[in-house]
Amino acid sequence: MSVRVARAAWARGWGASYPRGASSFRVPPPGPESVTELLRDAAVEDEAGVATARRSPGQCSVLLFPGQGSQVVGMGRGLLRYPRVRELYAAAQRVLGYDLLELSLHGPQEALDRTVHCQPAVFVASLAAVEKLNHLQPEVIENCVAAAGFSVGEFAALVFAGAMEFSEGLYAVKIRAEAMQEASEAVPSGMLSVLGKPQSKFNMACLEAREHCKALGIENPVCEVANYLFPDCRVISGHHEALRFLQENSSRYHFRRTKRLPVSGGFHTRLMEPAVGRLTEVLQTLTWKEPLVPVHCNVHGGKYTHSKHIPKLLVKQLVSPVKWEQTMHAIYERKKGTEFPRTFEVGPGKQLGAVLKSCNLQAWKSYSHVEVLEACEAQDL
Known part of the structure; x- marks a missing residue:
C-alpha cells in the first residue's frame, strides 16, 4: 500500500454522511492547510499511479487504539489545543445528546466508567489523539502501514483507516454501548x-x-x-x-x-447476545468502504480483506474473545534482523503498550504513547 494512500485514509474518515435514525450534522470543514486538503491531493496522485518512495520498516508506523477500561477523568485535556479537536467534541455532543468533553474532563469517574459513557469517550479521545499526532508528526500518519483497536477501539481504527466516517462510527459506538449496558444489567x-x-x-x-x-x-x-x-x-x-x-x-x-x-458486564461472551440485534441493525445502515490502511480484526487477529466482512465481524466481536495476542503476532511478524515499525498508542492509558512489551519486547522498543492528559512523560508526545 502506498504511504500516500495510507495518509488519505485519515482524511476520508471525516466525511459528513450520517446514519439513518439520528439527527444530521456535519463536522465543520477544516482550513486549507489541514490534513484533509493535503491528503485529497495525495490520494488523487496515487490513483493516477504516481510512484512513491519506499520506506524502510523502521520508517513505517503502526497505530493502536485502546478499549474500554482505559478511561480516566481528565482525558482530552492535553488535546484541546490542537486543530479540530474541539470540533470533534462538539460533534460528539450532537450525536450523544450530552456534553462528552465535560464528562471526560471532570467526571465523576463513576459516571465515566459506565459502559454507555466510556465507550464513546474512549472512541473520541483516541481520534482526537490522532489529530494531535498528525499535528506534531504528520509523517507518522503518512507512513502508517497497519492499525488495530482493542474491542471498541476497533471502531476508532476503522474510522482512522477510512472504512467508515466519524459520524457513523460514533453513532454505532453509541448504540453498541447502550446495548451492552442493558445486557450487563440483566445478569x-x-x-x-x-x-x-x-x-x-x-x-x-x-x-x-x-x-x-x-x-x-x-x-x-x-x-x-x-x-x-x-x-x-x-x-x-x-x-x-x-x-x-x-x-x-x-x-x-x-x-x-x-x-x-x-x-x-461479562463482555465478549454469550452474555452479550442481547446486544447483537441492535448493533446489527445500526451497522446495516452504514456506508462501508475498503480500509485504506490495513486494519486487524479482533475476532481472528488478521486483516480485514473486504469491506463486506467488517459489519459481520464487528457483531461477532461482541460475543467472541478478543484475540489481541494473535493480532500482535500478525502485525509484528517479520524476518530476523528486519527493523520493527514505530508503534503509537493513540488514546487514554498505556495498557496496549504494556501488552506489546510482553508480546514482543523488540517491537515495544519503538513504542510511544500519544498523551491525552496535560502531563507529558518520556516517550510520550
Missing part, C-alpha cells in the same frame, strides 16, 4: 484479568468455575476466556460468582495475580 457479571504461569490451565479453571455456579443453582453459567492479551495472561468473563470462585482458588490454577476490571 450480574464482570471481567477478571488473570496473570498466570506456563502451567496455568485457563480453560479447566473456567470449566470448574461453571460447575461451581451450577452447584449454587445458577442456570447456564458463563465463565470463559474473553481476551487473549499476551502469553500466560488472559481476561476471563462471566458471572460474578464464577469470577469470585477463580479468585478464591487462584493458587489451585497457578494464577500469579487476579484483578477485577472496571467494566459493567
Whole structure:
C-alpha cells in the first residue's frame, strides 16, 4: 500500500454522511492547510499511479487504539489545543445528546466508567489523539502501514483507516454501548484479568468455575476466556460468582495475580447476545468502504480483506474473545534482523503498550504513547 494512500485514509474518515435514525450534522470543514486538503491531493496522485518512495520498516508506523477500561477523568485535556479537536467534541455532543468533553474532563469517574459513557469517550479521545499526532508528526500518519483497536477501539481504527466516517462510527459506538449496558444489567457479571504461569490451565479453571455456579443453582453459567492479551495472561468473563470462585482458588490454577476490571458486564461472551440485534441493525445502515490502511480484526487477529466482512465481524466481536495476542503476532511478524515499525498508542492509558512489551519486547522498543492528559512523560508526545 502506498504511504500516500495510507495518509488519505485519515482524511476520508471525516466525511459528513450520517446514519439513518439520528439527527444530521456535519463536522465543520477544516482550513486549507489541514490534513484533509493535503491528503485529497495525495490520494488523487496515487490513483493516477504516481510512484512513491519506499520506506524502510523502521520508517513505517503502526497505530493502536485502546478499549474500554482505559478511561480516566481528565482525558482530552492535553488535546484541546490542537486543530479540530474541539470540533470533534462538539460533534460528539450532537450525536450523544450530552456534553462528552465535560464528562471526560471532570467526571465523576463513576459516571465515566459506565459502559454507555466510556465507550464513546474512549472512541473520541483516541481520534482526537490522532489529530494531535498528525499535528506534531504528520509523517507518522503518512507512513502508517497497519492499525488495530482493542474491542471498541476497533471502531476508532476503522474510522482512522477510512472504512467508515466519524459520524457513523460514533453513532454505532453509541448504540453498541447502550446495548451492552442493558445486557450487563440483566445478569450480574464482570471481567477478571488473570496473570498466570506456563502451567496455568485457563480453560479447566473456567470449566470448574461453571460447575461451581451450577452447584449454587445458577442456570447456564458463563465463565470463559474473553481476551487473549499476551502469553500466560488472559481476561476471563462471566458471572460474578464464577469470577469470585477463580479468585478464591487462584493458587489451585497457578494464577500469579487476579484483578477485577472496571467494566459493567461479562463482555465478549454469550452474555452479550442481547446486544447483537441492535448493533446489527445500526451497522446495516452504514456506508462501508475498503480500509485504506490495513486494519486487524479482533475476532481472528488478521486483516480485514473486504469491506463486506467488517459489519459481520464487528457483531461477532461482541460475543467472541478478543484475540489481541494473535493480532500482535500478525502485525509484528517479520524476518530476523528486519527493523520493527514505530508503534503509537493513540488514546487514554498505556495498557496496549504494556501488552506489546510482553508480546514482543523488540517491537515495544519503538513504542510511544500519544498523551491525552496535560502531563507529558518520556516517550510520550
